[in-house]
Amino acid sequence: GENVEQHPSTLSVQEGDSAVIKCTYSDSASNYFPWYKQELGKRPQLIIDIRSNVGEKKDQRIAVTLNKTAKHFSLHITETQPEDSAVYFCAASGEINFVFGPGTRLSVLP
């Protein structure tokens, strides 16, 4: 079955710097890759996603890139702000079911 690895497990950046989180997956049939943000005590919230027919997608300060050949995809956050501090999860999906990575705790230091 699918296996998703995520790195780093923790990441600290200065406010205004960029943050990059990388995920790798094992199943070449996976074709949908969402990213979720989870604040402490809250539900995971979908922040951006990408499908396999697209190499990059941007939404204001966040972007996701996908390399299907290497089976990895990354989340990029620019101009980080304190409210970006949270746990971020990547996932890979074939059609119905997601397999999630273990999460990255991002801390944005003022």
Next chain:
Amino acid sequence: DAGITQSPRHKVTETGTPVTLRCHQTENHRYMYWYRQDPGHGLRLIHYSYGVKDTDKGEVSDGYSVSRSKTEDFLLTLESATSSQTSVYFCAISAGDTTYEQYFGPGTRLTVT
């Protein structure tokens, strides 16, 4: 937030007792999911449903059963709760077909003593 509610939001129960968690949606979405979230493991799929009375197992289904008698409700039952089932449980919904996005409920924190 999508129209998803979970009940109860918090529960403490004793080992060996049965527990049922409820997920309710108002979106009329076809797919519903139950996940558990534990530190270091992310979100792991327990069971999912692709329609009324249609369910299937996920990655960590042992010790859990589900039922879906109506489109809007998806129940997760722990027949005999164990301490290893102490976790936060999230329900999620998806319209399915060509729409892959999943949206999560607020979660239920379950403690088995």
